[in-house]
Amino acid sequence: MNRIAIIVGTVYGGAEYLAEQAAKLLTARGYQCTLHLDPKLGAVLAEDPDVWLVISSTTGQGDIPDNALPFFIDARDRFPLLTDKIIAVIGLGDSSYENFCGAGKQFYELLQELQGKPLAEPLWIDACETLEPETIALPWLEAHFPSKG
Ligand SMILES: Cc1cc2nc3c(=O)[nH]c(=O)nc-3n(C[C@H](O)[C@H](O)[C@H](O)COP(=O)(O)O)c2cc1C
Structure with missing residues (x-):
């Protein structure tokens, strides 16, 4: 578990900022991280x-935010099997909306369907x-991605 692709969906930049913090933390822990702010399925698969x-x-x-929707649709249509891959999802949402973290939930469901x-x-x-x-997400990442140093 060395190389991590961080696939970002954002409208106002909050998830992007969090993803940058996550990349910094994971890199400092010895992982190779790539940030996909304008995610393309082909680029992630090639990586x-x-x-x-x-x-x-x-x-x-x-x-799903517009920047990540083409990635999601492409993954759903092309259906690349992730049998030997690890998946993880951090969703940002607001519980005053009916579909709390609906985009993150759609991503999690799809990644599980991809095995x-x-x-x-x-x-x-x-x-x-x-x-x-980040006050919640960074400790979560620390708990799940042990330091390699
Ligand atoms: C127009 C609009 C619609 C939203 N719809 C939802 C929603 O359906 N479910 C949810 O959990 N959060 C919803 N949110 C909350 C955002 O997902 C949340 O504020 C998030 O932190 C924004 O992150 P971002 O800066 O990366 O876009 C909505 C926010 C806005 C402004």
Whole structure:
């Protein structure tokens, strides 16, 4: 479990900021991280990472942000099997909306259908509870990605 592709879905930049913090932390722990802010399925497949880490907010009514939607549709259509891969999802949402973390949930469902092996239960971060998602996400990452140093 060395190479991690971080696939980002964001509207206002919160998930992007969190993904940058995550990449810094994981790199410092000895992992090779690639940030996909404008994710393309072909690029991730070519990279052949050990871990597919999705960090995505939710927009609309439980919808995937525009920047990540082509990736999601492509993955759903091309259906690359992730049998020997690890999957992890961090969702940013707001529980005052009906479909809390709907985009993260769609991603988690799809990655499981693609046969990826979940690293852990996904982390759902509620903007009603914190405006600093990194205070929850970084300890979660530390707990699940042991330092290699
Ligand atoms: C127009 C709009 C629609 C949203 N819809 C949802 C939703 O359906 N479910 C949810 O959990 N959060 C929803 N949210 C909350 C965002 O996902 C949340 O604020 C997130 O932290 C934004 O992250 P971002 O800066 O990466 O886009 C919505 C926010 C806005 C502004």
